[in-house]
Amino acid sequence: MDLLAGRYRLVEEIGEGGGGTVWRGVDELLRREVAMKQVRVPSGLGGAELADFTERAIHEARAAGRLSHPSIVMIHDVIRHDGRPWIVMDLVPGRSLDKVIREDEPLPVRRVAEIGLSVLDALEAAHAHGILHRDVKPANVLIAPDGRALLTDFGIAAPFGRAGAAPSSSAGSPAYMAPERFRAEPDGPPSDLWSLGATLYTVVEGRRPFDGPLAAALVAAVLLQEPRPMVRASPELAWLVHGLLDKDPARRLPPQAVRRVLHALAAAPEPVAVRQGRTARLVLGAALVAVVGVAAGLLAWRLAGESGAGAGSGRFTAAPDPCRSLTTTAIRELLGAEATPEESAEHSTQQLVSGCRWRERASGRQRTITVTYRLPEQGSRGAAGTDAAALELAGQRAAQAATGGEVRDQPGIGDEAFSRDEPDPDGGTTGATVWFRRSNLIVEVAYRRSGDAAVTRDDRRTAVRAAELVGVGLG
Structure with missing residues (x-):
């Protein structure tokens, strides 16, 4: 194959997903290895629509290329080849998070919290620059050999010309997309936090929070159903994930509350699990005390609005009969x-x-x-x-x-x-x-x-x- 943009040579395909195909490449100008994503173009686009899609993808990838953060895989270049967009990124050795849990096993709570903090750091850095990720999922979290977690694929899976996205579009993965996106409502930072919650669920449970035999059934589950019960998570992590997966973006946990809980979980010892019947359940006696302790951080944002009359002693001085x-x-x-x-x-x-x-x-x-x-x-x-x-x-x-x-x-x-x-x-x-x-x-x-x-x-x-x-x- 000829050099792309006169400088990039493709070596081998290393991954494929809904948003496109990722290749290991070489930047012949700077003599270094890179990752190159061939952005998947929706089928059926005419000449003008294809040009518009390509221009939008390049524009958003360039905006994401301005992000520089230790938890973000950096974008170096955006090019056109045969009229289609390609994104040139850092090549991070290691495995994606979905491969880790598929090839090994679901991760323990403390490790999940550490990864969650890194992804949250990346999202907050992006949101501060007005950039949404729109496709947070285990396949887009890379685990480096030193254990660092990095978020990749910024700005590549943007919806094409509308606020929401159909399940068949390249605008994200349905199992990790927030309900408001299926309702064709404008998305924002809470939408990325929903996807973070779905990702944390998958990493600790080894399965997705919502599923269905067909795309339509999956979308219906995201819109109408509660996530399947969590059996491997600690009570605190289960509580946090449920708060992130609230159907209403206005009720979803804000990043400061998420950060406090993840910090507490990352610093805490791993809970002990016991098996009762066919279901693995956590020992809740001492854990419930920890839950209530974490509750202070998680609920502080809600209780702040109740700090007026009645927030102190309350109206009951004694329990009724x-x-x-x-x-x-x-x-x-x-x-x-x-x-x-x-x-x-x-x-x-x-x-x-x-x-x-x-x-x-x-x-x-x-x-x-x-x-x-x-x-x-x-x-x-x-x-x-x-x-x-x-x-x-x-x-x-x-x-x-x-x-x-x-x-x-x-x-x-x-x-x-x-x-x-x-x-x-x-x-x-x-x-x-x-x-x-x-x-x-x-x-x-x-x-x-x-x-x-x-x-x-x-x-x-x-x-x-x-x-x-x-x-x-x-x-």
Whole structure:
């Protein structure tokens, strides 16, 4: 093959992806090896459209070429050859992150956090220059022989002439593209952070957070479904990833919160995993304490907006009587029969806990509803009142997400609320639980019944309805 642009000689193909083919090359002018990307051109473009696409690709690659950062593979040149764009970059020895996890195994939490910090550094440097990556994924993270992680392929997978991108375009990899891009909405830095979250998920779990047999099914999963449960991640990392994969870019975690959590994870010892049944789960006893500690950094950006009235002590000076949280009529509606409340309470140095259970045996299914109030006196890092309650509820949510199963938001119940199914494959009691916060009070409402192990829609409805009635009673 003739020299490209009179100076570059192709040696061998070293990689291929949705955005194009990468070659090992030699810069004959400077006598050095380089990586050369032949940008894939969408099929069906006419002469004018091809020229426009090439001009856009070259313009964006030149803009990315101004970036200079230790975690970014530097672009040296952008050329045309046979009317099509080529990008000349540093040749980084080593393997891409997708090859690492495919040829070896998924990475431990601490290593994932280290890589995440490097990628975050690269993205923040690019965003500061007004440049979006748009294709963050394991295949575009290179691991150098010294262990450094570098982000490559900046500016090459830009959408062609619109805000969003179809799955078949060269504007990114659908499994790692933020939902707003499929909705044809303008993308921005939060879109790159979504892709970072999907990448961290893949690296620690060894599989993608969303999948489907066809491109359309994959896109539907990204738009409508929650990511599959994480079983190898620590509770803190699982919590962080779920925060990055929020469907709403306005609710997605900001980079400063992501950085604090990744720093904490990179400095922490690796968690110990145990196997229960067929699922590998983390030992959550001590880990939950760490989750709540990390919560201070992760939630600081949200709590900052609540620092006015009510953010300090909160409106509850004592936990209400849980046995008065549901009336006899409400219990009859929920359980289909009357039940006598059974009170329980305990006091620790960190919080007051009081609970009440209603048990119905007449039907033979032993159905119960339990309401528990927790009033944190002081939380992690000295947080108190509403702040402590918000931090504890966030830690509880992280712990539930880390143990598997879908955690669902429950809008309209308290200041914030979520629920989770509670199946019992061993034939005990099955049901669902709702957790919510009202000012500085944390409420847990659980519905259980004996019988088949599968959680039904009626189980979920009963738990949510009970929580709604408790919330109404709290005012």
